[in-house]
Amino acid sequence: MPNARFSLLPMPTLPWGKQPLLPLVIFSSGILMGLATAPLNLYPLAWIALVPLWVLLFGRGKASGRSHLLLAGLWGMGYHGFALSWILGLHPLTWMGVPWLASVGIAGFCWLFITGWGAALVILWAGLMARVDRWLLANPRLPLYRVLIGTALWCGLEGLWSLGALYWTALSYTQSPGNLAILHLGQISGPGMVSAAIVAVNGCFAEACLAYQRREGLQSFRPAGLLSLGMGLLVSLHLLGATLAQQPLNDQANLALPVGIIQGNVPTRIKLSPQGIRQAVNGYTQGYERLVDQGMQAVLTPEGALPFLWQEEQWGQHPFAQVVVARGVVAWLGTFVSQQEQITQSLLTLTSEGRSFSRYNKIKLVPLGEYIPFQAWIGGLIDRLSPIKADMVPGSSDQRFDTPFGRAIASICYESAFPELFRAQAADGGQFILTASNLDPYSEVLMAQHQAQDLMRAIETDRWAVRATNTGYSGMIDPHGQIRWRSQPHTYAIHGDTIYRRQTQTPYVRWGDWLTPLLLLLSLLILGWAGWQRSTQKGVSA
Secondary structure (H helix, E strand, O other): OOOOOOOOOOOOOOOHHHOOOHHHHHHHHHHHHHHOOOOOOOHHHHHOOOHHHHHHHHOOOOOOOOHHHHHHHHHHHHHHHHHOHHHHHHOOOHHHOOOHHHHHHHHHHHHHHHHHHHHHHHHHHHHHHHHHHHHOOOOOOHHHHHHHHHHHHHHHHHHHHOOOOOOOOOHHHHHOOOOHHHHOOHHHHOHHHHHHHHHHHHHHHHHHHHHHHOOOOOOOOOHHHHHHHHHHHHHHHHHHHHHHHOOOOOOOHHHEEEEEEEEOOOOHHHHOOHHHHHHHHHHHHHHHHHHHHOOOOEEEOOOOOOOOEEOHHHHHHOHHHHHHHHHOOEEEEEEEEEEOOEEEEEEEEEOOOOOEEEEEEOOOOOEOOOEOOOHHHHHHHHHHHOOOOOEEOOOOOOOOEEEOOEEEEEEEHHHHHOHHHHHHHHHOOOOOEEEEEOOOOOOHHHHHHHHHHHHHHHHHHOOOEEEEEOOOOOEEEOOOOOEEEEOOOOOOEEEEEEEEOOOOOOHHHHHOOOHHHHHHHHHHHHHHHHHHHHHHHHHHHO
């Protein structure tokens, strides 16, 4: 009679011919992780969405050879592909002269390539974990070791991933903006600690399922104990985050700064046309004057608000600059600046003195949109196949954005996904965050996700954040991640409110992501100890 032993998850038997729905199940669990992201914000799903893949990789009848890598890739394609589906909003590019079919191809290629880049991280993690599993085979503490090492490897790979040009869908952002309690762990060790919490809890739940499957072995780790460990981690980490979230801000009145935001809503398809330039100049000039009349001491505009090359020696001829000189209130202007015969995407501080007080040049440029990767090898091919010209140069990583009100933390659009840029500026004296973004032609999904990224940066650095976008979700966020105001999408909007300058330094700002190196060090010690035990046992047997 077949064994009817109870199992929380049905364990697959490979080959897939006997389990034809297995790839679909894994792909769907990746989509579950994607559903946790903004704007759906089903963030509780993130705490279980990795369980099916984990169980499949390490359970009875587990995938072997290349099968486990393929399944890991399917999970990654499900997560990253769903979360990044807004990239398809690039289409249509017919307004740039791109044929309709070519436009579909460009948007599809960008989406598939960036999705595949994220899936590669999951594949690499699964491959490394398979080696770890073989190395630790039959170790009595295997479940706990696997959770610790799996968490360390995931966080380490995310850290390496964030150093590159394509980075957006770290597991941590599945909790923003809905789960403010867990996001406050970012104050301790950055977003890597939030990702670590998610992987560790998923790992404990998965190991509990595996323990049900093989109850005759590893008796020291019963299913209930592993399940309790996972629940204990989940609850205790949320309690820790909630405690941090309840700390008073203690903002001081003498550090208040009334700031205005202008959301121009100038579509990219007309931005460079005479109509678009007129709309931009009129919208930002009139919005600036209205905000000054409301008593604002500074006004922030979006990325590329004035879509022409800013000439410092001629800036007094521009209507926007003239009104800044006349009214005497600081303006932070997003525009383009020439630098050594190339262009930078920049944020300028304009004052009544008739000059730009300071300038921040965008560091993290968008591949293919603002620069061509591997220009020496494929630049000519891109020039022949596409009308999209990308020749901007990035700013240096050691920039300081000083203003008449003190040093600010500056960010332009895509950079909101890179926490280290914000941490470094906060550690260097940045007192508040200014984010200037475009976000057109993408949908409201990107607007929500971009806001979610900035919200995390505000919590991690314990700073007020001011967001000016071209097409939607401009806003103001306090250091606890509370959205004090948010604009509607695809509308012209202005808003003024008070933020506060802050000089606090969270543990993350002081020491960066210290947790990931610690987890990796512990993992190496465990693997070394396991190797020493194996060699000792072989010596005794001999």
